[in-house]
Each structure stands twice: as structure tokens, then as C-alpha cells.
Amino acid sequence: MERCKTRGVHTTVATNGTLLSQEICQRLVECGVKYVEISLDSIRAEEHDRFRGMEGAWKRTVEGIRNAAATKGLRAGMAMCVTRLNYHHAEPMINFAKDLGCTTFVHFNFIPVGRGRDMAEMDITPAERENLLRLLNRYLQEGQISIMSTAPQFGRACILYGPLEGLMATAHGGKGKGKQAKVLSKYIGGCGAGRCYCCIQPNGKVTPCVYMPSVEVGDLKRQTLLEAWDNPLFALLSNREDRGDHCAVCDFRAYCGGCRARALSYVEDVQAGDPGCIYNQHVWEEVVRNAEKRNELVVLGQHNRVDSLLAGASSGTITTTNTDRLVRDTLTTITDAVPSRRQT
Ligand code: SF4
Numbered sequence: 001m002e003r004c005k006t007r008g009v010h011t012t013v014a015t016n017g018t019l020l021s022q023e024i025c026q027r028l029v030e031c032g033v034k035y036v037e038i039s040l041d042s043i044r045a046e047e048h049d050r051f052r053g054m055e056g057a058w059k060r061t062v063e064g065i066r067n068a069a070a071t072k073g074l075r076a077g078m079a080m081c082v083t084r085l086n087y088h089h090a091e092p093m094i095n096f097a098k099d100l101g102c103t104t105f106v107h108f109n110f111i112p113v114g115r116g117r118d119m120a121e122m123d124i125t126p127a128e129r130e131n132l133l134r135l136l137n138r139y140l141q142e143g144q145i146s147i148m149s150t151a152p153q154f155g156r157a158c159i160l161y162g163p164l165e166g167l168m169a170t171a172h173g174g175k176g177k178g179k180q181a182k183v184l185s186k187y188i189g190g191c192g193a194g195r196c197y198c199c200i201q202p203n204g205k206v207t208p209c210v211y212m213p214s215v216e217v218g219d220l221k222r223q224t225l226l227e228a229w230d231n232p233l234f235a236l237l238s239n240r241e242d243r244g245d246h247c248a249v250c251d252f253r254a255y256c257g258g259c260r261a262r263a264l265s266y267v268e269d270v271q272a273g274d275p276g277c278i279y280n281q282h283v284w285e286e287v288v289r290n291a292e293k294r295n296e297l298v299v300l301g302q303h304n305r306v307d308s309l310l311a312g313a314s315s316g317t318i319t320t321t322n323t324d325r326l327v328r329d330t331l332t333t334i335t336d337a338v339p340s341r342r343q344t
Pocket of ligand 1: 152
């Protein structure tokens with residue numbers, strides 16, 4: 001970070017906050033860091049600790065947020081990845097962030113990649129996401145705390161639910177007020193993957209988004225970032241006229257474009273409609289139907305059926321013959337969970 005400072009690179013830090021002592025916060029300021037974003041999963045300590053697999057994590061994280069917020073020259077943000085586990089706590093979490101002195105609350109859209117593939121059934125439905133975006137817009141317009149969301153539909157929600165001259169989320173550009181911000185948002189708002197943002201992995205590989213870790217478009221060990229950026233996939237991602245489902249005709253496609261990582265994860269088509277949007281409810285329903293057809297191993301939005309899946313796994317009626325990787329991975333997870341779940 002010191003080197004970033006000397007080279008004029010703007011640096012922010014995303015962390016679980018458990019090591020953010022007053023001294024570390026001060027050191028971050030000296031290294032030129034102006035913003036620290038800290039993940040908190042629940043207003044309830046026991047739920048956060050269970051999800052993180054670490055007793056006492058919530059207490060340490062909250063202490064870290066307090067330390068960051070109290071450090072002169074540093075702004076603190078609270079990040080919350082919303083799932084069915086914590087969806088109903090979104091509003092108390094925003095108020096908690098305000099109480100702790102955070103300048104920003106960030107909603108992270110759940111995307112089933114990495115270990116997230118094992119918990120895809122915890123994703124919220126399009127209707128729940130729409131309610132959440134409406135709530136986020138209300139707090140954004142109130143102006144007591146800055147609100148950000150990685151759901152690209154947030155810009156559309158600001159237009160639909162906010163006043164004409166109100167605040168507008170411009171995604172990677174932050175927020176702005178009135179018509180000018182809305183015009184700007186047409187160019188820089190919504191999903192920024194391969195459009196106004198990319199990911200550089202620790203090994204130098206370039207991907208459109210942190211949530212597309214296997215989609216490598218370049219390698220900074222062999223080329224410059226500019227050379228890596230100039231690739232056909234980024235050109236495709238930048239063209240919002242070339243989309244599927246309702247994203248193809250949506251009046252808000254210039255502001256949003258739909259989450260490309262979600263389309264890729266759920267539909268295996270980077271141009272498909274974002275199944276998380278209320279306008280693409282039919283895509284979501286198809287994703288759920290297809291999951292059910294595959295021996296009901298992934299029942300999105302209906303996790304009360306996990307017990308029947310466990311019964312199938314233990315009786316041998318569910319097999320691993322299906323070649324779909326997601327199904328295989330999920331079966332492994334479920335099968336592994338059978339003994340411990342039976343004990344409870
Ligand atoms: S249909 Fe697509 S472009 Fe329109 S708001 Fe929904 S996700 Fe965004």
C-alpha cells in the first residue's frame with residue numbers, strides 16, 4: 001500500500017475487520033488509505049459467528065468498524081451480502097451502520113461462485129431483491145448514510161422509487177443528485193464488468209469481475225493492462241444492446257445491463273437476462289425448474305426441502321450420474337452433511 005501511495009494509486013481496503021485496531025487504522029491512513037469496507041453478516045452476533053465459523057468474530061469485527069470510523073482521515077463502510085439468512089435484518093443493519101459511525105452501507109448481491117455455489121439455495125428471490133432495492137433507495141434518498149449496491153438494478157430502483165431530482169446510484173461512480181447524475185449513470189452505471197471495471201488476480205490474470213474468476217481475458221505477466229483490456233469479451237460486455245430475455249428490451253438497460261456474473265453462474269450465458277431481476281422472473285423460474293429436474297438437488301428459494309434431499313441422498317435414490325458440476329458439488333455437500341444433520 002505504501003508503494004501504491006508513492007505511485008499515486010487510489011487504494012481502499014475490504015476486510016473482515018477483525019484486526020482493525022486503532023494502530024492499524026492509523027497506519028492505513030499513513031499509507032494513503034481513505035476508505036475501509038468491513039463485512040458484517042448479521043445484526044446478531046451468534047448468526048455472524050456461525051456463518052463465519054469463528055466464535056467472537058462479530059465482536060471483533062464491530063470493534064474494528066468502531067476503530068475505523070473513529071480514525072481521522074479514514075471513512076468506514078459496512079458491507080452486507082444479503083441472503084435468505086439475513087434478508088429480514090437489512091434495515092436494522094443499515095441503522096446499526098449509522099450508529100457505528102459508518103459513512104456508507106454496501107449491499108452485496110449474492111452470486112453463486114466459489115464456495116457460494118454450495119449455498120445457491122440461500123439466494124433471495126427477484127421479488128425479495130426488489131423489496132430490498134426499494135428499502136435501499138429510501139435510505140439513499142434520506143441522505144443520512146451513503147448507500148451502495150452491487151445489484152445493477154439499484155440505478156433503476158432510484159429512478160422508479162426516488163424523486164425526479166433525488167439521489168441516483170451510479171454504481172462504480174458512487175452517487176449524484178438530479179438529472180445530470182441520471183445522464184451520467186447511463187454511461188457508467190449498472191454492471192461494470194469489463195465495461196468500467198475489471199479484476200486483477202494475485203497471479204496477474206485479468207477477469208471481467210471478481211465474480212467471474214475462471215473467465216481469464218489477459219495476463220499482466222505477459223501484457224499491459226491496456227492490452228488485456230482490449231479483448232472481444234469486454235467489447236461484448238460493454239454493449240448493452242446485445243442481451244437476452246427482458247434485458248434485451250428493457251427501458252433501463254443503459255442504467256443497469258443486468259449482473260453478468262449472475263447470468264453466467266445461473267444460466268451459463270454471459271448475455272442472458274439477469275435472473276435476479278423482477279423483470280426476468282421467468283428466467284428465475286426456469287432456473288428453479290431446471291434445478292428441480294436435476295433430481296431436486298438445488299431447490300432455489302425453497303430450502304425447506306433440503307430434508308427430502310438428505311433423505312434421497314442417504315437412501316441412494318440420488319446419484320452422481322448427472323454430469324453437471326453444480327449438481328455434483330451440491331450432492332457432495334449434502335451427502336457430507338447427512339450425519340451431522342441427523343444428529344440434530
Ligand atoms: S431487465 Fe435487465 S436491464 Fe432491465 S432492470 Fe432488469 S436486470 Fe436491469
